[in-house]
Amino acid sequence: MATKPTQYYVPDASPWPVITAAALFILFYGAASFIQQESGSGIVQNEGTYGKPMFMIGVLAVLAMMFFWFRDTIKESLAHKNSNQMDVSYRMGMLWFIFSEVMFFGAFFGALFYVRLLVIPWLGGAGEEAMTHELLWPSFQPMWPLEITPSGETTQAMPAWGLPLINTILLVTSSVTLTIAHHALINNERGKLKLNLFLTLVLGFSFLALQIEEYIHAYRDLGLTLGSGIYGSTFFMLTGFHGMHVTIGAIMLTVMFFRILKGHLTPSNHFAFEAAAWYWHFVDVVWIFLFICVYWL
């Protein structure tokens, strides 16, 4: 719509949100059933077999909905329906969304600090929790990384200065190339933009490949698994959720790459690129905290 500055644009009704909600219901209902059918924990036994297909259908449906929803948004953007005001709304929305993601990681970092600073010493007999130590696990030695749990599980810690260091270099470099790409986009230097965005993608996917390598190493050689006590729990949950976010960010940047090849995203209209770039910087910062708190110290 031609944007008279004082006129607001209200987007058309859309079928995608409500279908996405339904798809998410199918996905989650399937996921809960699937997990229970496969769970070896003995907490629940679920005999059904519908969990996996239902989960798969849910995943496909959510992906399809994202495709349609984003397709509509991209079409509207290309038709210049978005006023400047909407652009600002999108930007603010993305930033607040990233803040919510920060808080999500905050919960897991909080758990890590709480365990390291309080729980492990208490289990080792310090402070007011002394009786747990005396009565339940008198031979437990407090340490971090927790290589021997109170119940006697053992594991080895993941050293910081091998793969994790390389991964740090990869991610930090990718943030630099992405920033160069961003500036190129603003200055309308399309060649430089494509090259640097491509480099970012190569670095990002290399990170993911090395991260998989690291997990294989942990499971196979170090005996470090999700089940090896609180060290394994915090290690895999923090790095795992981070890896998931890198994957999402990499997919977003891949989409941006192909949109740029198609000629989308101009110096004056590139919110999608910025959102993806912010997201990428955010996972980068999370990684730096991970490297320091999980791998190094």
Add this chain to the structure above:
Amino acid sequence: MSEHALDHHHDDHAHHGPAKGIKRWLFATNHKDIGAMYLWFSFIMFLTGGALAMLIRAELMYPGLQLVDPNFFNQLTTTHGLIMVFGAVMPAFVGLANYMIPLMLGAPDMALPRLNNWSFWLLPAAFSMLIIAIIKSFLGIADAPNFGWTFYAPLSTKFGPASTDFFIFSVHMMGISSIMGAVNVIVTIFNLRAPGMTLMKMPLFVWTWLITAFLLIAVMPVLAGVVTMMLTDRHFGTSFFDAAGGGDPVLFQHVFWFFGHPEVYIMILPAFGIVSAIIPTFARKPLFGYASMVYATASIAFLSFVVWAHHMFTVGLPLAGNLFYMYMTMLIAVPTGVKVFNWVATMWRGAMTFEVPMLFSIAFVILFTIGGFSGLMLAITPVDQQYHDTYFVVAHFHYVLVSGAIFSIIAGVYYWLPKWTGRMYNEFWAKFHFWNSLLSVNLLFFPMHFVGLAGMPRRYSDYALQFADFNWWISIGGFWFGVSQLILLGILIQVCFRKKGAPVSDQVWEGAEGLEWTLPSPAPYHTFSTPPIVK
């Protein structure tokens, strides 16, 4: 004003009237449609959660077991709490925000209308999971969640029934819904204010919602984090809440209450906003201490992040921890007191009239204050060692939530209903609803203080004989309150669906101020397509 409001004449196809039939609701992007859906959803959940409460009170009417077995009793209290907190109170406030914030700011709609639609439709999806679980339990197929609305580990990890995993994903959906809804509110407030509507001119309802939305974005992800840890502890072998693996069940409580305490303020800050809109109208005086209200709200929100362990005084925290949380909690009473003072000062020497929204608001101020006082008693660590997990706590949070949050929602509905529908509710029945609610809510919750102080624990289906008489009266109050809410249902059906009631003017209430009252009643489908100028 109405030339802006009725300005449909430009050629944008998005600005025609509502779509026909079910599509209007399924594909809705209009803030009024979405707000109405939120409000009706919340009311249905209120009646559902209320029905469960009736069963709880029927069981507790007499000592001994009469209707349900203890395990099912626990499922009733759990589902009741979850439905009321996440299904009734929170969506009602989101509904009011959707409907009113654009009208109050002179905005055409919420900033992100499709996201808004998604936020709403996630809720029926989330709650059908919980409701399927409790229905299955009614039918004797499988247990519903039975660990209380606070779902402490290891009750919910090692010992949680199969439905726990569905509960976890249900919470994930509620969380996505709340976060997206809150993002929408914040962006609307920051980006869609009419020219001249500076932050410090915004109605207090908008201010309180801005801060609430911030709290939501900050703590709902933490809730998502804690249920995720539960899921992996249950099925993927992690030991977050298992001391044998180096974790700690108390960690659960820390993470949960880091979410949980700001959550209780999420359920009361918008209530403050509603009451701050209504009292000046019927006292015919501007709100006393507007700026101090804003700052008090912000400091409550800030402090709410550093008091969470007042829920954990009996778990054996270090002494310094208990003391810190005690003092911080007491500090919260200061800005809360500022608010109560300002409401009373607004009424002081006002030309007061007592229409139904005002009656509910005055009841709010008094009864919420009682709840605040019992909160202060609970904040005293050594005393709480005695009160914790007794009916005294139940009395405290029902005073702040039922006669606080829910009374404010009802007040807001009576206040804005004429603006939404163009018709006045039936004054006699509304007053009847008020007096019945007021008397019954006190009969229901006040004696809980006494049985709590005398040591009756919460979350049991049976109790010692000396509590019998009080519990009988409490149950009578409960049924009375429950039935009274059907009066509200009747009033709403009359006004909304049977189109009964006297037509109202644009102004509706003589003393009301704000942009929403400059619009026609009912407000047209699209309002403020071009922004009004606020002087």
